[in-house]
Amino acid sequence: MQIADELQRAGKQVYLSVGAHDRPPRAYRNRDFCWWLGVLGEWDQAAMKPGREHVTIAVSGAHGGRTVDFRGRAHRGMTLIGLIQSFNGAVATFQPNLADNLARGDENYLALLNAADAYIERNGLDLPEEPEARHTFPDPECATHPILELDLAKAGVTSIIWTTYLGTVLGSSLSFNFGAVAVLATPVGMDTMDAVKLATGSIGPLMLLLFLLSVISHNALNLYGAVLSLITLVQTFAARWIPTAKSRAVLSIIVLAACCFAAIGASADFIGHFVDMVLVLLVVLVPWTAINLIDFYAIHKGQYDIDSIFHVDGGIYGRYNPQALLAYAIGIAMQIPFMNTPLYVGPISAHIDGADLSWLEGLLITSPLYWWLANRDSAYKRRLSSGKLASAV
Numbered sequence: 001m002q003i004a005d006e007l008q009r010a011g012k013q014v015y016l017s018v019g020a021h022d023r024p025p026r027a028y029r030n031r032d033f034c035w036w037l038g039v040l041g042e043w044d045q046a047a048m049k050p051g052r053e054h055v056t057i058a059v060s061g062a063h064g065g066r067t068v069d070f071r072g073r074a075h076r077g078m079t080l081i082g083l084i085q086s087f088n089g090a091v092a093t094f095q096p097n098l099a100d101n102l103a104r105g106d107e108n109y110l111a112l113l114n115a116a117d118a119y120i121e122r123n124g125l126d127l128p129e130e131p132e133a134r135h136t137f138p139d140p141e142c143a144t145h146p147i148l149e150l151d152l153a154k155a156g157v158t159s160i161i162w163t164t165y166l167g168t169v170l171g172s173s174l175s176f177n178f179g180a181v182a183v184l185a186t187p188v189g190m191d192t193m194d195a196v197k198l199a200t201g202s203i204g205p206l207m208l209l210l211f212l213l214s215v216i217s218h219n220a221l222n223l224y225g226a227v228l229s230l231i232t233l234v235q236t237f238a239a240r241w242i243p244t245a246k247s248r249a250v251l252s253i254i255v256l257a258a259c260c261f262a263a264i265g266a267s268a269d270f271i272g273h274f275v276d277m278v279l280v281l282l283v284v285l286v287p288w289t290a291i292n293l294i295d296f297y298a299i300h301k302g303q304y305d306i307d308s309i310f311h312v313d314g315g316i317y318g319r320y321n322p323q324a325l326l327a328y329a330i331g332i333a334m335q336i337p338f339m340n341t342p343l344y345v346g347p348i349s350a351h352i353d354g355a356d357l358s359w360l361e362g363l364l365i366t367s368p369l370y371w372w373l374a375n376r377d378s379a380y381k382r383r384l385s386s387g388k389l390a391s392a393v
Contacts, residue, residue, distance in 0.1 A: 002062045008078050015150065015157060018070055018098055019083040021058040023105040024112050026067045029120065029127040033059065036116050043245070058105065067109075067133075070102055074140035081147050087302045090153040095306075098146045099139065106136065223259075227251045239312040276342040279356075283339060286362035287331030291324050291370050299374045322380055323373035331366030335359075 008014045024033040037043055058068040074080050082098040120127055186195040197204035231243050266273040308315020335358035337346040
């Protein structure tokens with residue numbers, strides 16, 4: 001929402017896909033929404049309400065923190081659309097659920113206001129009235145006559161793609177270029193930090209400070225990503241488990257301690273161990289990549305049932321894809337003779353003077369194997385086909 005707001009403020013035509021959401025007020029009657037969720041017991045829920053497991057919270061802290069109002073954004077020129085259903089080249093199709101998603105978001109918003117008013121009255125709190133919080137805009141044109149198909153190229157929807165791409169590329173390439181210049185400008189074998197100080201001269205201390213802040217921020221994001229991945233992994237098998245602040249803190253401490261232990265243990269030759277780990281990861285990532293590419297471009301051709309992806313039971317896709325798992329296991333096994341890693345050197349790799357061709361074998365074997373398995377008649381394919389026919393009726 002914040003990115004959409006910034007693009008609109010910059011004068012861009014913005015299309016915002018709105019799915020199911022809770023829409024709490026950013027603040028109400030002189031109290032932040034986090035305070036309200038706490039005193040109303042929302043943080044203490046042992047499990048989400050049935051059907052609300054994958055509903056996001058629409059809230060923003062930008063510009064001092066304001067309540068997210070999708071209708072208000074639409075009346076200021078933003079075009080709202082329903083949840084994305086599928087892509088066919090540059091053409092995106094959307095589910096006709098925009099009005100329903102907006103209505104459910106408003107229900108959640110007003111329910112929290114009512115609960116907050118009742119809590120204030122019940123506890124005799126002296127908090128200022130805020131009647132303007134209940135003002136809502138009427139349904140915009142894009143909600144009463146929703147867009148169900150949009151050609152992204154013709155609509156000029158490019159800014160978000162280019163800003164994401166350039167932000168990633170520039171952020172990485174600038175640091176790589178600086179490292180290359182620092183290495184070329186210093187004697188061979190010099191310590192990294194000494195090389196930075198020598199190459200940058202009087203601004204060396206400032207550069208080191210920036211590097212330190214960068215390392216801290218990157219490690220914080222890495223820790224966040226690792227903990228979020230663990231939570232998602234657990235919720236795959238226990239969908240109703242909602243991690244509390246305590247459980248998130250415990251997971252963060254465990255992950256941080258494990259990473260520190262590994263880093264200290266490998267500190268004598270950290271870069272060497274890191275490169276070794278990346279080489280080992282290639283063995284499991286290459287067949288995974290091959291399966292994803294074949295599935296998207298050759299099997300489904302970009303056409304997926306988005307609703308099923310968010311179902312706890314996988315919808316028409318089920319909890320797992322047996323053909324993909326079989327191709328994945330065979331792809332890894334067939335790479336072993338061609339491997340040349342610190343952990344293991346395969347017989348074929350040893351015979352050809354240590355050349356590591358495992359990645360090539362992973363692609364050449366896994367890709368056609370998964371295509372053949374996915375297209376052959378099977379109970380999984382029949383269930384998938386019947387599910388697509390049922391959803392199209």
